[in-house]
Amino acid sequence: MEVRKAVLPVAGWGTRFLPATKAMPKEMFPIIDKPVIQFIVEELLEAGIENVIFVTGRHKRPIEHHFDINTDLERHLEEAGKEKILKNIREISHMVNPIYVRQKQQLGLGHAVLTSEPAVGFEPFIVSLGDIILEKGEKVLRDMMDIYNRFGKSVIALFEVPQEDVSKYGIAKVKEIEDGVYIVEDLIEKPSPEESPTNLAIVGRYIFTPKIFEKLRETKPGKGGEIQLTDAMKLLLEEEVIYAYRIDGKVYDTGNPVDYLKTVIEFALSREDIGEELFSFLQELISKQIQPIDRP
Ligand code: G1P
Numbered sequence: 001m002e003v004r005k006a007v008l009p010v011a012g013w014g015t016r017f018l019p020a021t022k023a024m025p026k027e028m029f030p031i032i033d034k035p036v037i038q039f040i041v042e043e044l045l046e047a048g049i050e051n052v053i054f055v056t057g058r059h060k061r062p063i064e065h066h067f068d069i070n071t072d073l074e075r076h077l078e079e080a081g082k083e084k085i086l087k088n089i090r091e092i093s094h095m096v097n098p099i100y101v102r103q104k105q106q107l108g109l110g111h112a113v114l115t116s117e118p119a120v121g122f123e124p125f126i127v128s129l130g131d132i133i134l135e136k137g138e139k140v141l142r143d144m145m146d147i148y149n150r151f152g153k154s155v156i157a158l159f160e161v162p163q164e165d166v167s168k169y170g171i172a173k174v175k176e177i178e179d180g181v182y183i184v185e186d187l188i189e190k191p192s193p194e195e196s197p198t199n200l201a202i203v204g205r206y207i208f209t210p211k212i213f214e215k216l217r218e219t220k221p222g223k224g225g226e227i228q229l230t231d232a233m234k235l236l237l238e239e240e241v242i243y244a245y246r247i248d249g250k251v252y253d254t255g256n257p258v259d260y261l262k263t264v265i266e267f268a269l270s271r272e273d274i275g276e277e278l279f280s281f282l283q284e285l286i287s288k289q290i291q292p293i294d295r296p
Pocket of ligand 1: 109129131132168169170171189190201202203204228229230255
């Protein structure tokens with residue numbers, strides 16, 4: 001069966017960004033003027049996936065509003081003659097066929113994926129994490145779906161990170177079977193640099209066979225007391241092969257303040273309307289050798 005659905009877990013607290021995330025989902029943080037979650041949804045659409053299941057929570061309503069029709073705003077833009085932005089706003093409202101599933105308790109990423117089971121049913125599905133934007137996301141998803149179509153088994157995307165960053169990610173030990181395609185031998189969630197078997201990090205794009213749900217039900221709380229997706233994949237490995245695909249494009253992590261800022265700056269610099277001005281501003285800042293300010 002081909003892959004038709006994607007699950008987007010968006011129920012997390014966003015603790016790394018508190019207090020900004022007290023009332024605002026981190027998935028709605030803007031990269032200039034587009035929320036992070038829209039990049040993820042556009043990547044899915046470009047890869048031909050229109051059925052998107054958001055695993056959401058009680059403080060995540062803005063995400064639902066973002067992909068919904070806003071007739072008041074449309075009328076206002078129409079009256080103001082702002083046709084370009086009106087067209088854009090209308091496109092966003094019709095982007096996806098959303099299903100919203102409520103995760104009542106934030107018990108971890110694995111638990112969030114398990115919550116989507118009634119909406120996914122017994123078929124393969126993509127999981128895309130909301131805080132990672134990929135430079136060639138559509139190609140990554142298409143390549144992963146090709147691997148799924150050939151082998152009929154789960155596929156994860158990996159990318160190489162500096163050794164000191166391994167503790168931010170799930171890490172995989174793999175064996176290459178052909179150019180860019182690997183078999184997963186072992187997985188570990190957020191290891192210390194000393195215990196990490198490799199520096200190949202799980203990058204927030206997965207295709208799972210429905211067997212993952214059975215394994216998620218068996219998964220005990222792991223790192224941070226949470227039900228970890230990586231631990232369920234480790235259980236799945238005992239029964240099924242998991243394939244891995246290595247990403248060669250750029251990976252933008254927006255899940256922590258400094259990487260989020262780097263992403264915003266890089267995207268802004270490449271924009272025609274604001275890039276030049278920002279570049280001059282940054283040059284001026286650097287030439288004045290402004291030092292980081294000591295804050296109390
Ligand atoms: C999650 C996963 C981790 C993965 C990471 C990618 O961690 O648990 O395996 O490498 O996403 O962003 P989180 O960033 O939610 O702590």
